[in-house]
Amino acid sequence: MMMPANYSVIAENEMSYVNGGASFIDAIGAVTAPIWTLDSVKTFNTNIVTLVGNTFLNKxxxxxxxxxxxxxxxWKEVGNIGKTLFTTNYAGKDIDKNNxxxxxxxxxxxxxxxxxxxxxxxxxxxKENVLDFSVNKV
Structure with missing residues (x-):
């Protein structure tokens, strides 16, 4: 009986060797799957937002x-709050200011x-500091 060239008769448990085993993505998933749960992804995203927010908080x-x-x-300063708040830190002259x-x-x-x-x-x-009062005696 003639079989195609890419056909081989082997046991079912040996098929992964014919296909080359697990891929790189499968190996990464096996390593990170126990670490990256839904809660850890949520924590990671919250931490990124917090870091970025802390950077812009003073501004x-x-x-x-x-x-x-x-x-x-x-009143002029109050009217310009939106304009000054949404400006960027652009300082160069060679790049388009409308970025x-x-x-x-x-x-x-x-x-x-x-x-x-x-x-x-x-x-x-x-709440964080102890307040004390000093009384000047005359």
Whole structure:
């Protein structure tokens, strides 16, 4: 009986040797599967958002609440909050200033900072520090 050239008669448990065994992707999956559970992926993503948000936090607070409570607030500054908040850190002259990627990443950073402000409590100076009063005797 004639068989095709790529046909071989072997036992079922030997078939993986004919196919070359597990692929590289299968090997990576076998190593990372116990580590990368759904909870660990969620934690990883939350940590990335927190890191990005922490980077932009000073900018967001400074250019919003900082403007409003600076003691020198004018209506012009209040009106420019959105304009100054969404500017990028572009300092070069050779690159197009209308770089959509910079503005998009800046907006994502601002969103991450706002997310951090919404989900994590801020440090309370009254709660964290002991307050003492000194009385000047006359």
């Amino acid at each position: 967001v607070v400074g250019q919003t609440v900082g403007v409003l409570f600076s003691g020198n607030t004018t 959509f990627g910079d503005y998009a990443m800046n907006a994502l950073g601002i969103a991450a900072a706002v997310y951090n402000l919404g989900v994590a409590p801020t440090k309370n100076m009254v």
